[in-house]
Amino acid sequence: MVAFLDLAKINGEVREQMAAAIDEVLSSGWYVLGKQVEQFEAEFAQFVGAKHCVGVGNGLDAICLALRAHGVGPGDEVIVPSNTFIATWLAVTYVGAVPVPVEPDPVTMNIDPARIEAAITSRTRAICPVHLYGLPADLPEINALAQRHGLVVVEDAAQAHGASLDGAPVGSWGNTATWSFYPGKNLGALGDGGAITTDDAEVAEKLRSLRNYGSSAKYVHELRGVNSRLDEMQAAVLRVKLSKLSEWNTRRGQIAQRYLEGLEGTGLTLPSVTDGVHSAWHLFVIRTERREELRGELDARGIQTLIHYPTSPHMQGAYADDFSPGEFPIAEHMQDRVLSLPMGPHLSLEDADDVVAAIRELTSRMEAEPPR
């Protein structure tokens, strides 16, 4: 049995510290926007290499508020990847702007900078690259394009806590980066949470107001804000888990290395690995023509896999009025072939070896048999 993810086991490693941190919040009598959030914001800003961090309620709100803080709204267009979790698109829609999808590079599976320029119009205000599966998007190219066209870059870093590019952490490249602390992310709370990091003091100040009813002083509301605050309990838990994040990410990297070496020559398409591009290995995603067969056989051996994501946003009912199937063939090609192997600090190297052995046996057998 190899579990895809085991949050109880991962959180169990810091159970005592988390219980103590929660107990401290309980005793403090202060539960929203207090000392824990302030300290977490300072610690996470330092981790990311950004000047400011603003805690919010979840990763979706983080993107919405970041766009609003940069003045993106009705009439504007925002470039997003055609293959991402739907949150990136929904955030653009929620602020009243239009998501303009751009296809990924088939090798990295991240938004293809070479295709961005053709999507830029006089209404384009921002580019929202996603570091999909933990792999940094091509930020040097994206930043250069943004500079040339006067656009804002809002990194959706929900899957990439700890990833880096040319030695600089993701989140320190764009104007602003947005984070999710959903329990299953590399840095996960015991519930919902999110944050925005930026070097821009003005944007940070606006975000502090926007997340709290558009208010910077009690009962003074200068903006039409929302209620989206990271709470003290989650911030206290996140501080404990942030202290373990590098160790946990190192373990993910070791599992990934085992998979990469073990699965070489199996005919599967493996994740892109390039010098200077350091993935956070949120997910380990392979691609195969015979996914359903492989997935079924792995499941029969107790090896859990998942699909991220089976349906691209443009093919979801939510966007049926604006897009049709066939419009983004690269995203559609991927959605039919991607398969996520077990990944996380809950795994041992022996677990990874078991996954490799099972896949090697199955792929060599499948090669000898025609597709069913």
Ligand SMILES: *Cc1c(COP(=O)(O)O)cnc(C)c1O
């Ligand atoms: C998880 C995720 C989000 C949204 O985060 P929530 O905290 O669940 O709202 C946004 N973008 C991407 C790429 C994600 O993976």
